[in-house]
Amino acid sequence: MISIRRELKGAFTIWYRDVLRFSRDRSRILASFGQPLLFLFVFGAGLAPAMTGLGAGQVDFKQFIFPGILGMAVLFTSIFSSVSIVWDREFGFLKEVMVAPVSRTSVALGKVAGGSTVAMFQGILMLIFAPILGIKLTVGQLTALIGLMLLLAAVMTSLGILIAARQRTMEGFHMIMNFILLPLFFLSGAFFPLRGVPLWMEWVSKIDPVTYGIDPLRSVALRESLPAAILQDLTLHSVETNIVVMLAFGVAFLVPAIWLFSKQD
Amino acid sequence: MNVIHVESLTRKFGDFVAVQEVTFDVYENEVFGFLGPNGAGKTTTINMLCTLLRPSGGRAEVNGIDVAVDPHAVRQSIGLIFQDPSLDEQLTGRENLRFHAMLYDVSTDDFRRRSEELLDMVELTDKADDLVRTYSGGMKRRLEISRGLLHRPKVLFLDEPTLGLDPQTRRHIWEYLFRLRDRRGITMFMTTHYMDEAENCDRIAIIDHGQIVALDTPEALKGLVGGDIVTVRTSNNEAAITKLTQLETIETRRGPEGQVIIETAKGDQFIPRMINIFADGGDPLEVHSVNLRRPTLEDVFIKLTGRAIREEEASGKDQMRLRRRMFHR
Numbered sequence: 001m002i003s004i005r006r007e008l009k010g011a012f013t014i015w016y017r018d019v020l021r022f023s024r025d026r027s028r029i030l031a032s033f034g035q036p037l038l039f040l041f042v043f044g045a046g047l048a049p050a051m052t053g054l055g056a057g058q059v060d061f062k063q064f065i066f067p068g069i070l071g072m073a074v075l076f077t078s079i080f081s082s083v084s085i086v087w088d089r090e091f092g093f094l095k096e097v098m099v100a101p102v103s104r105t106s107v108a109l110g111k112v113a114g115g116s117t118v119a120m121f122q123g124i125l126m127l128i129f130a131p132i133l134g135i136k137l138t139v140g141q142l143t144a145l146i147g148l149m150l151l152l153a154a155v156m157t158s159l160g161i162l163i164a165a166r167q168r169t170m171e172g173f174h175m176i177m178n179f180i181l182l183p184l185f186f187l188s189g190a191f192f193p194l195r196g197v198p199l200w201m202e203w204v205s206k207i208d209p210v211t212y213g214i215d216p217l218r219s220v221a222l223r224e225s226l227p228a229a230i231l232q233d234l235t236l237h238s239v240e241t242n243i244v245v246m247l248a249f250g251v252a253f254l255v256p257a258i259w260l261f262s263k264q265d
Numbered sequence: 266m267n268v269i270h271v272e273s274l275t276r277k278f279g280d281f282v283a284v285q286e287v288t289f290d291v292y293e294n295e296v297f298g299f300l301g302p303n304g305a306g307k308t309t310t311i312n313m314l315c316t317l318l319r320p321s322g323g324r325a326e327v328n329g330i331d332v333a334v335d336p337h338a339v340r341q342s343i344g345l346i347f348q349d350p351s352l353d354e355q356l357t358g359r360e361n362l363r364f365h366a367m368l369y370d371v372s373t374d375d376f377r378r379r380s381e382e383l384l385d386m387v388e389l390t391d392k393a394d395d396l397v398r399t400y401s402g403g404m405k406r407r408l409e410i411s412r413g414l415l416h417r418p419k420v421l422f423l424d425e426p427t428l429g430l431d432p433q434t435r436r437h438i439w440e441y442l443f444r445l446r447d448r449r450g451i452t453m454f455m456t457t458h459y460m461d462e463a464e465n466c467d468r469i470a471i472i473d474h475g476q477i478v479a480l481d482t483p484e485a486l487k488g489l490v491g492g493d494i495v496t497v498r499t500s501n502n503e504a505a506i507t508k509l510t511q512l513e514t515i516e517t518r519r520g521p522e523g524q525v526i527i528e529t530a531k532g533d534q535f536i537p538r539m540i541n542i543f544a545d546g547g548d549p550l551e552v553h554s555v556n557l558r559r560p561t562l563e564d565v566f567i568k569l570t571g572r573a574i575r576e577e578e579a580s581g582k583d584q585m586r587l588r589r590r591m592f593h594r
Contacts, residue, residue, distance in 0.1 A: 013367040021355045093353035100368035101340040264319050
């Protein structure tokens with residue numbers, strides 16, 4: 001017998017565990033600042049002189065890549081937390097979850113909720129650099145950014161579970177990093193505008209879900225800092241369009257992910 | 266009453282038959298052991314009984330519920346202790362128990378009462394609020410045993426419960442298991458490849474290449490070997506075997522290191538006669554060593570399968586396991 005209440009309780013348990021672990025693991029929170037900071041200040045400072053033409057010279061390169069850094073924090077945290085189910089399933093708590101009287105669908109949904117929440121928090125932590133970079137953020141902008149980060153996190157966690165659902169060993173892990181995560185990130189327009197790039201790159205970036213996560217983050221984050229016409233040049237789509245495309249990607253990842261994850265051996 | 270009823274249970278992975286037409290029953294309140302080498306199909310069988318793997322053929326009932334029909338009901342009625350650790354090391358012992366209670370829908374009041382009682386049983390009350398990361402291997406196992414019992418299962422499955430633990434800790438774990446059986450009247454189904462642990466079971470099924478080759482009490486199984494085991498080394502083991510044909514033995518064979526292994530009814534009386542025969546005749550043999558012992562389950566296994574319990578090659582998962590041990594312990 002499957003009862004809805006117990007399924008919800010099961011999904012909640014998985015979510016709660018992820019959040020509890022995140023809140024407890026201070027060293028992980030600090031460590032996860034490292035990479036985005038490196039990109040923001042080293043990459044940002046190093047490339048700034050070469051990028052003076054950006055937005056007719058009116059755009060600070062560090063400000064331009066800031067939404068990309070938000071996306072990066074969210075993207076890496078969500079993929080890591082969902083791909084970690086491979087390890088967790090064989091040698092960890094998830095093994096115990098897999099034999100509990102809770103359906104796999106609830107387990108997968110709980111995991112998506114947990115991974116997304118944690119990734120969203122990671123993104124929120126990055127927002128503290130906005131004032132340092134001279135980016136003004138209103139309460140409305142903050143709310144919108146958090147919502148967009150949560151959506152991106154949910155899409156990427158679903159992708160992570162889709163990748164990890166049938167994997168039994170960690171051997172493919174570095175391959176996932178090199179062939180999925182980094183290309184997704186670099187082709188998303190996080191570090192350079194996607195207008196005027198070679199045609200192949202333009203097309204690849206069109207099918208990159210991260211593109212649609214970073215584009216609206218940029219529209220919203222830089223709304224008060226840049227003139228509308230320049231911001232228009234630096235972004236691709238309206239926020240609404242981006243949200244719709246991300247939702248579509250989310251469903252396209254989540255449905256097969258749950259199906260694969262639920263398939264009994 | 267049969268707590269577990271298994272009929273012609275089969276599991277294939279592609280062309281490989283991991284478990285082949287296995288049939289057995291486990292009675293209420295007994296400790297039932299699955300003994301066999303790595304790769305014999307022990308874990309595959311346990312995974313089918315716990316609804317983690319779908320059987321390719323045959324059927325299995327746990328607590329009267331068909332594993333293929335209502336896996337959720339089966340899961341609610343069993344407790345499971347895995348071969349590999351399945352605790353969240355970033356959480357405290359008590360938190361691990363609490364998450365288990367949430368997953369099995371144990372009410373808060375019941376959880377509070379039972380967790381205290383179980384933590385007390387496995388002597389972890391003082392450590393309950395420490396992170397599991399700080400626990401020793403034996404403490405983790407004990408916590409897992411108490412966790413497996415939290416929702417009052419009727420059957421406890423233990424897959425190699427003492428794997429990777431030192432002998433003293435292994436003995437300790439067994440003390441808990443015995444106490445558990447005496448106090449609560451729970452049925453236990455376990456797999457092991459340790460012969461001495463199998464001796465603790467009420468009944469044992471010896472499994473090899475996915476098939477049950479014998480099923481009985483440890484004493485009855487040892488009776489299959491028929492008497493005592495005499496091991497002898499002489500100056501010429503070939504000639505010794507020839508000479509031994511004059512004596513009444515149940516079986517004579519060469520051991521792995523060339524020694525002669527004899528099965529005989531009364532070993533104490535056999536040895537002097539054997540020594541005399543070796544000394545007689547034109548070509549007397551020099552006896553280097555003689556050993557007399559009661560048969561063990563290892564002897565039963567060798568007799569039934571013709572091999573000692575073997576180690577399989579390391580699979581991808583074993584390598585992960587190994588790596589985990591290196592980095593996490």
